[in-house]
Amino acid sequence: MADAKPSPGKGRKPSSGNKKQFLTSMDPEVIRRIKQAAIGQDRTASEVMEEAAKEWLERHHAGKK
Incomplete structure (x- = not known):
């Protein structure tokens, strides 16, 4: 079937609520x-x-408010 959606695999799940994604780099350890x-x-x-x-x-x- 060409119309069938691929089954969800591993990966990021959509953020819940009103959260936004924030990408940063860190030491692997x-x-x-x-x-x-x-x-x-x-x-x-x-x-x-x-x-x-x-x-x-x-x-x-x-104290900076």
């Missing part, structure tokens, strides 16, 4: 450790990175 930590907490690497970014913003922008 840091990426590996983030992914392992996320798996250990039954979370996604994106969730871990968003939490880290929010904490960083709190530390570096405290």
Whole structure:
């Protein structure tokens, strides 16, 4: 069938809600450790990175409002 959609395979899933994708480059070892930590907490690497970014913003922008 030429009209059949290909079955979804591995890859990125669409973001949920009003999230946007943010691409950055990091040391491969840091990426590996983030992914392992996320798996250990039954979370996604994106969730871990968003939490880290929010904490960083709190530390570096405290009192600058």
